[in-house]
Amino acid sequence: MSATPKIEPMGAKVPEPRQNDPDTLARQIVEKMTYSICKHPEQARKYDWLRAVTLVVRDRIIDRWFASTDRIRQSKDKRVYYLSMEFLIGRLLRDAINNLQLTGAIREALKRYNVELDMVELLEPDAALGNGGLGRLAACFMESMASTGVPGVGYGIRYVHGFFRQEIAEGAQVELPETWLVHGNPWEFERRDSTYEIGFGGKVLTQQEPGKPPRHVWRPAERVLAVAYDTPIVGWRGEQVNTLRLWSAQAVDPILLDAFNSGDHIGALVESNKAEAITRVLYPADSHQAGQELRLRQEYFFSAASLQDIIRRHLGENDSLDNLADKVAIQLNDTHPAVSVAELMRLLVDVHGYEWGKAWEITRATFGYTNHTLLPEALEHWPINLFERLLPRQMQIIYQINADVIREASQKGFDGSQISAISLIDEGHGRRVRMGQLAFVGSHAVNGVSALHTELMKETVFRNLHDLYRDRIQNKTNGVTPRRWLMESNPGLTGLLTEAIGPGFLDDVEKLRDADPLAGDAGFRDRFAAVKRANKARLADVISDRLAITLDPDAIFDIQVKRIHEYKRQFLNIIEAIALYNQIRAHPEKDWTPRVKIFAGKAAPSYVQAKEIIHLANDVARVINSDPSVRDLLKVVFIPNYNVSLAEIIMPAADLSEQISTAGLEASGTGNMKFALNGALTIGTLDGANVEMLEHVGEDNIFIFGLKADEVAQRRRETHSGRSIIERTPLLREAVNAISTGVFCPESPARYHTLVSSLYNNDWWMICADFEAYWETQRHLDELFLRQDEWQAKAIRNTARMGWFSSDRSIREYATDIWHAGPGKRA
Numbered sequence: 001m002s003a004t005p006k007i008e009p010m011g012a013k014v015p016e017p018r019q020n021d022p023d024t025l026a027r028q029i030v031e032k033m034t035y036s037i038c039k040h041p042e043q044a045r046k047y048d049w050l051r052a053v054t055l056v057v058r059d060r061i062i063d064r065w066f067a068s069t070d071r072i073r074q075s076k077d078k079r080v081y082y083l084s085m086e087f088l089i090g091r092l093l094r095d096a097i098n099n100l101q102l103t104g105a106i107r108e109a110l111k112r113y114n115v116e117l118d119m120v121e122l123l124e125p126d127a128a129l130g131n132g133g134l135g136r137l138a139a140c141f142m143e144s145m146a147s148t149g150v151p152g153v154g155y156g157i158r159y160v161h162g163f164f165r166q167e168i169a170e171g172a173q174v175e176l177p178e179t180w181l182v183h184g185n186p187w188e189f190e191r192r193d194s195t196y197e198i199g200f201g202g203k204v205l206t207q208q209e210p211g212k213p214p215r216h217v218w219r220p221a222e223r224v225l226a227v228a229y230d231t232p233i234v235g236w237r238g239e240q241v242n243t244l245r246l247w248s249a250q251a252v253d254p255i256l257l258d259a260f261n262s263g264d265h266i267g268a269l270v271e272s273n274k275a276e277a278i279t280r281v282l283y284p285a286d287s288h289q290a291g292q293e294l295r296l297r298q299e300y301f302f303s304a305a306s307l308q309d310i311i312r313r314h315l316g317e318n319d320s321l322d323n324l325a326d327k328v329a330i331q332l333n334d335t336h337p338a339v340s341v342a343e344l345m346r347l348l349v350d351v352h353g354y355e356w357g358k359a360w361e362i363t364r365a366t367f368g369y370t371n372h373t374l375l376p377e378a379l380e381h382w383p384i385n386l387f388e389r390l391l392p393r394q395m396q397i398i399y400q401i402n403a404d405v406i407r408e409a410s411q412k413g414f415d416g417s418q419i420s421a422i423s424l425i426d427e428g429h430g431r432r433v434r435m436g437q438l439a440f441v442g443s444h445a446v447n448g449v450s451a452l453h454t455e456l457m458k459e460t461v462f463r464n465l466h467d468l469y470r471d472r473i474q475n476k477t478n479g480v481t482p483r484r485w486l487m488e489s490n491p492g493l494t495g496l497l498t499e500a501i502g503p504g505f506l507d508d509v510e511k512l513r514d515a516d517p518l519a520g521d522a523g524f525r526d527r528f529a530a531v532k533r534a535n536k537a538r539l540a541d542v543i544s545d546r547l548a549i550t551l552d553p554d555a556i557f558d559i560q561v562k563r564i565h566e567y568k569r570q571f572l573n574i575i576e577a578i579a580l581y582n583q584i585r586a587h588p589e590k591d592w593t594p595r596v597k598i599f600a601g602k603a604a605p606s607y608v609q610a611k612e613i614i615h616l617a618n619d620v621a622r623v624i625n626s627d628p629s630v631r632d633l634l635k636v637v638f639i640p641n642y643n644v645s646l647a648e649i650i651m652p653a654a655d656l657s658e659q660i661s662t663a664g665l666e667a668s669g670t671g672n673m674k675f676a677l678n679g680a681l682t683i684g685t686l687d688g689a690n691v692e693m694l695e696h697v698g699e700d701n702i703f704i705f706g707l708k709a710d711e712v713a714q715r716r717r718e719t720h721s722g723r724s725i726i727e728r729t730p731l732l733r734e735a736v737n738a739i740s741t742g743v744f745c746p747e748s749p750a751r752y753h754t755l756v757s758s759l760y761n762n763d764w765w766m767i768c769a770d771f772e773a774y775w776e777t778q779r780h781l782d783e784l785f786l787r788q789d790e791w792q793a794k795a796i797r798n799t800a801r802m803g804w805f806s807s808d809r810s811i812r813e814y815a816t817d818i819w820h821a822g823p824g825k826r827a
């Protein structure tokens with residue numbers, strides 16, 4: 001046999017520049033329509049155009065993808081692996097076209113066939129493989145790693161059904177399945193050659209030879225295959241293309257033929273159904289632990305597959321795993337992949353024969369852990385019985401890690417209560433494995449996502465571990481990608497800024513600072529305001545189409561969009577709307593500033609109070625919008641099915657951004673950053689990244705109210721109740737009374753009794769405590785809005801000063817301080 005000839009892949013070296021002129025693009029689009037889609041262009045439907053354009057863009061990406069992969073392999077640079085249960089990606093076509101700078105040329109090419117690029121882009125389904133902020137952060141980080149030249153790979157789960165679709169029926173949330181893959185997904189490539197076996201259950205065999213440490217062999221009872229699907233992530237200007245690798249579960253035996261042949265047709269498929277169930281659906285609970293076995297299976301499944309893949313790649317390029325931590329950084333996005341710590345130890349000790357201490361050194365040097373919440377109900381802890389049954393060897397390893405940590409703490413003089421706080425095993429609640437503690441001790445760096453949150457980590461949940469490992473906790477404030485959240489979603493503002501300060505901010509968004517002095521330029525203020533008005537009109541059109549509600553684009557657009565949660569306090573916002581409604585009716589002669597209150601967001605299906613808040617928002621909207629006595633002075637809108645694509649329309653259209661969580665509870669927030677970058681003023685508490693936004697935009701340009709984190713903690717200790725506040729605050733009392741007497745739901749007047757009694761009885765979320773301060777701040781904003789020059793100047797300063805909140809900055813900080821990787825850190 002002759003030797004295999006060496007074949008150069010087409011784009012492996014410097015990509016041969018493809019022609020990017022409209023003529024070439026137009027020709028290639030028709031070529032794809034004909035030969036890949038098999039449609040005559042004259043018969044093409046709109047989805048065919050989407051597919052043809054995607055394929056033309058994809059070819060250009062593949063060239064660059066090969067080149068990037070090749071360059072990274074040859075450089076032998078340290079790689080970064082971002083492990084996340086969630087990647088809330090949204091649509092990819094616009095991102096790709098923007099980052100390859102093909103927007104104008106493709107628009108022009110499509111015009112020749114009478115097709116609008118914007119229409120085509122809107123047909124793409126959202127990839128909703130995440131719940132909210134944590135998942136969207138992972139998506140922004142993927143884009144920023146590609147844009148800043150960090151050789152990063154994202155690992156996650158290819159859910160068949162992403163985050164549910166929300167409909168509102170008679171005011172209440174209804175959840176419907178989401179089916180993003182039904183028409184196929186042109187962005188993903190199945191990689192059958194990257195398939196791994198993942199085990200569950202079974203037993204551990206221990207071999208003891210005299211004078212040697214015992215050897216453990218895990219014999220799983222069940223095996224499932226993890227199959228890789230790769231999606232390219234295009235960085236800014238297409239200079240680097242990284243990979244998002246998502247795992248799909250498949251049965252080892254697709255059908256049990258013996259069972260089938262003996263007539264048990266259902267039983268023959270039981271195994272494959274059970275295997276495929278692992279990656280069938282995303283858990284829709286944000287900031288709440290889903291305690292089911294399937295969730296633990298999901299966590300282990302994608303962690304184990306990712307580690308096997310990382311180790312295989314490493315051993316393909318290195319002689320051993322000795323230098324793993326020099327060549328590999330693995331970031332754990334919250335505790336969802338924390339079982340990786342035990343799994344890597346198992347692979348090193350049981351499979352690759354490392355001595356325990358050496359394995360632990362490698363493991364700790366490899367992992368970093370990001371914490372995203374301190375809410376007790378969100379901290380993951382698994383019943384020992386379940387853990388032991390599903391992952392018996394990993395459970396043994398966790399016990400051994402725990403013994404080592406406890407020994408270290410005792411040697412340093414920690415007392416019993418400190419040690420039980422540090423322990424990886426919670427003995428108090430029916431014995432559970434604490435995943436936060438496991439992630440913490442198994443990582444060399446642990447980070448919070450805003451300055452305040454990081455300080456609270458040190459003082460609360462991780463207080464004792466912080467005492468034991470003083471240098472481990474650090475802060476990495478979140479950021480958002482300016483490509484999606486400014487350039488793509490707000491082309492009007494991007495164009496205006498480019499004209500005014502030049503295109504430098506496109507490469508370095510902190511250069512937006514150059515626009516700061518323009519706050520004093522009346523002509524610029526007018527143009528800035530005109531862009532905002534056009535964006536508001538666009539949102540008003542969407543609302544009119546979907547909900548048949550007409551809005552005045554000259555009213556204040558006051559917007560709160562995010563997951564519905566008690567701590568985020570949509571309830572406070574609704575109560576304020578009711579109080580305002582009452583005041584407008586009581587004083588029609590006053591000079592009220594017209595206001596539109598817009599809400600959107602999903603509630604976890606099992607979160608009763610959050611669903612009641614959605615119901616209330618819709619009930620209140622119905623009553624206020626149909627009351628002629630408030631005319632156009634107040635409207636309330638709840639937009640169903642909030643998702644990334646809707647956010648892209650909403651963020652540029654806000655005058656006022658509501659960031660009003662109970663202080664100390666929102667770890668960071670990222671919607672707050674998207675709004676302010678697009679020139680909204682923020683009304684908010686001193687919580688999460690709002691604190692740093694205040695420092696950057698300056699106290700004259702942000703509207704802070706309410707209790708601070710330490711004051712909230714203090715009041716909670718004092719078991720403060722809302723009753724006395726309600727009784728002495730007429731505005732609040734009337735609003736709460738209106739809710740509890742059924743003004744907004746005459747058909748079922750008791751509907752909100754539980755919600756209201758929670759205000760009277762404990763006011764846990766400080767809604768009553770913060771009401772007056774919130775009301776006063778809102779009225780101050782009403783007045784300010786009438787002085788448009790002042791308002792627009794503040795809005796401009798927000799845009800100009802928000803550059804620091806780019807996820808490029810976050811990623812550079814992770815690369816320098818935690819991963820020791822990326823440009824400037826060539827290994």
Ligand code: 73E
Pocket residue numbers: 131133134137285286287288289334372373378449478666667668669670688
């Ligand atoms: O404050 C946000 C933060 O901006 C935080 O609530 C959110 O993460 C964002 C990004 O850092 C978050 N999500 C979750 N925990 N924190 C979570 C928990 C369990 C399941 C899914 C998501």
